[in-house]
Amino acid sequence: LLDVLTEMGRADLAYTIMIQRDFPSFGYMIESGATTIWETWLGDASHSHPMFGSVCQWMYQSLGGISPDEKNPGFKRSIIHPHPIKSLEFANTSYPSAYGDIETHWKWEGDNYYLNLTVPPNTSALVYVLADDSEKITEGDKSIDKSPFIQFQKMDGQNAVFEVQSGSYSFKSKD
Secondary structure, eight states: OHHHHHHTTOHHHHHHHHHOOSSSSHHHHHHTTOSSBOSSTTOOSOOOBOSSHHHHHHIIIIISOEEEBTTBTTTTEEEEOOOOOTTSOEEEEEEEETTEEEEEEEEEETTEEEEEEEEEEEEEEEEEEEOSOGGGEEETTEEGGGOTTEEEEEEETTEEEEEEEEEEEEEEEOO
16 A cells, blocks of 8 residues: 555655554554554454564655665665655665665755765665756755766656765755
């Protein structure tokens, strides 16, 4: 459910289902004494599903934006595609890959969106930065064109997509 809502552009609704405590939600299950996810929202079927397996995966991959690239297994190349939610001020995520920690931190300051990330040594990442125009994005307060480690790939919906080499980056997108 969380992945489908996010893919349909409704990460905000997925987040609401995550944090609310009334029916239907994961919080409702917890409030009702659940230690596993129920097969149905009503709890009238199986109760033997891992409680936070899919929920944690959604937080890492959708909120934090850290995903493996299926064409480059083992996080040799990662995909950084956070789905920032306006009602959530920030998200910090870290994943301990075999190459080192992959880290993301995004936040809102007014209409400005900031994405800081760390890509481990000897790896690369495909990074999605929320923006309606790649010209509105800076890295370390400098034009993207100035960095030999960042290559613009394309616009994809509401994101500018960049290929980056290992290192730490501070992207800013102005509205």
